[in-house]
Every structure is written in structure tokens, then in C-alpha cells.
Amino acid sequence: MGEVDPTFIQELQHRPKPAVIEAHGIPQIDLSTLQNSSSPVGSDLEDLVADVRNACKNWGFFQVINHGVPIESSEKVKSAAKRFFDQTAEEKRKVRRDEANPLGYYDTEHTKNVRDWKEVFDFTVEVPTTMPASHDPDDEQTTDLNLPANRLEPFFSKDQTTFVRLNHYPPCLAPDLALGVGRHKDAGAMTILAQDDVGGLEVKRKTDGEWIFVKPTPNAFIINVGDIIQVWSNDTYESVEHRVRVNSTRERFSIPFFVNPAHYTVVEPLAELTSESNPAKYKAYNWGKFFATRKVSNFKKLDVENIQIYQFKKPNARKIESLVV
Numbered sequence: 001m002g003e004v005d006p007t008f009i010q011e012l013q014h015r016p017k018p019a020v021i022e023a024h025g026i027p028q029i030d031l032s033t034l035q036n037s038s039s040p041v042g043s044d045l046e047d048l049v050a051d052v053r054n055a056c057k058n059w060g061f062f063q064v065i066n067h068g069v070p071i072e073s074s075e076k077v078k079s080a081a082k083r084f085f086d087q088t089a090e091e092k093r094k095v096r097r098d099e100a101n102p103l104g105y106y107d108t109e110h111t112k113n114v115r116d117w118k119e120v121f122d123f124t125v126e127v128p129t130t131m132p133a134s135h136d137p138d139d140e141q142t143t144d145l146n147l148p149a150n151r152l153e154p155f156f157s158k159d160q161t162t163f164v165r166l167n168h169y170p171p172c173l174a175p176d177l178a179l180g181v182g183r184h185k186d187a188g189a190m191t192i193l194a195q196d197d198v199g200g201l202e203v204k205r206k207t208d209g210e211w212i213f214v215k216p217t218p219n220a221f222i223i224n225v226g227d228i229i230q231v232w233s234n235d236t237y238e239s240v241e242h243r244v245r246v247n248s249t250r251e252r253f254s255i256p257f258f259v260n261p262a263h264y265t266v267v268e269p270l271a272e273l274t275s276e277s278n279p280a281k282y283k284a285y286n287w288g289k290f291f292a293t294r295k296v297s298n299f300k301k302l303d304v305e306n307i308q309i310y311q312f313k314k315p316n317a318r319k320i321e322s323l324v325v
């Protein structure tokens, strides 16, 4: 990527602000309770669940520390990412993603129809074990929202579309005009993100709509609520809007792990979380179709916004919200 091509330039209202706002109170959750005992019970677990619930409600994201992933494993992936992106453009393009092949290398992604200042490599994992909370059909334990721990099992038991992305943001000549990734919400269920010490991630604070800089915490993971959790929970939890700033001197690496259900999953508010007084706010949609439409629209600049969950919002829910806002 050489000079700043106009395709990278954000509209005025979406450009990063010169002053970075560092937020206090970004939720940081210590998972050592889960490491110290094979099946944590009682008040420790209740406190942890309450912390996660509050973070999901109030922020739509949080950071976790003491998560049990060995530092050496993270370092290995990070150094492999650096080795990959250090190769020549010609080498990288040998494993290029295209409209037929959804995985691999790619440096022309558009978010909200503006090109991102980044290059990526997407790949899948053989045994993605992060969701659900339990795979045991007899597990009686309930989690947050009073759902059984294995409630999400059918969506993830096979054919998950979970994938990992290696993001590389080269130094940018115009960090005040372009973004590493434009404003967006992650479309899947949940994202687990590792970032290096350079910093650049900003999230939109729900209380006042301000863009807040997420200061890197060594070895922490950031967890984002995705759009599917928003729909499953019938808006109890809302996905978080976020974007990435770039800078003129240092390259940055990040590694999101996008946790996504099977492609044939029909996404709709979970029946247990809706009632006569709290009816489903979304129409059902097919995840595979949604995902494929989003992927294709990321390939080129379009004149219309790419597919979003609000397009599945039921008209009555939209109307009630506009009265409340």
C-alpha cells in the first residue's frame, strides 16, 4: 500500500478525532476463578456471571485477564502472522481470497463501502471449542439469562462457521483520513480479540456515543458481543460498534477469533427470552445467507449499505424504539 488512494478516505463525520479519548471503567474481568477449580460454584461464579452480564449490557464488550491461554501459544500465532505479512505481495497473493474462495489473504476489504487500511489472512480451526458453555446434554446448570448451559449447543455442535483472522495494519500516511477498519459491528455470535501493544481499537460508548480508545492490556483478550447474541437475547445484550485507527509510524497486528454458528442456523430471538409482554423484536434469518451476502458486499464499493440485522427488525419493534429514543 503506497500513497493514500481516495478509496481509503472516510467521510468527514467518520474520521478519527485528533484527540484520543481513553475511557475509565472499561470492564476488565479476571477469569482466574475458572482456572482454579474444575467446576467453580457458589458466589465466585455468581459474581463472575454478574460481571459479564453487566459488561454485556452496559458496554457490549469487555476484556478478560487470567484466561488460561498460555502466553507462548499467543506469541506463536503472533510471530507466524508477522512472518506471513513480511512476505512479498506476490507471495501473499498466491493464497488470495476471492469471490469463490472465502478464506485466505486479502487487502481490499471495504467496510461501509470505504476501503480499510489493512491486509488480512482468514483461516478456520479444526476444533473450535469456545461455545457453548457446556456440551453436556444433562447439564442442569443455568447461565446468565436463565438459560441452560448447553442451550446453544445445537447451533455449534457441528459445521460451525467460526474463523480466525490475522489483521495487519501498515503505517499510514494519512491516519487522520483513513481507518484500519471502518465503523462496524461483528455479525457473528461473539468475537475474541487479541491485540498487540500499539493500540488503535476504538469502541462506541453506549452511554454517550463517544468513540473510546481501548488501551491495550498485555495478554488480555477483548470479547465483543456480536449481532447474533443481540438477536438471540432479543436486545438484552447489544453488539458493540467499533473501528480501528491507524498511525503513521508503527504497524499494528490484531487477531480476532470470530465465533459463528453453523451456516444453516436460523437466527431468531430465543423462545425462552420472549413473551407476550416482550415479543420477538426480529424476524428469523438464515445465518449462512446473511454471512455470504456480507462477504460478497465486502469485496467492492457499493452504493448501498451491506446487510445488517436492523433490516430484520420487526416493524412494531422499530416503531416503539423510535418513540423511546
Ligand SMILES: O=C(O)CCC(=O)C(=O)O
Binding pocket: 165, 167, 181, 186, 193, 195, 200, 201, 242, 243, 244, 253, 254, 255, 256
Ligand atoms: O484490530 C482490531 O482491534 C479490531 C479488528 C476488527 O474489529 C475486526 O477485524 O472485525
Ligand SMILES: [Fe+2]
Binding pocket: 184, 185, 186, 242
Ligand atoms: Fe470487528
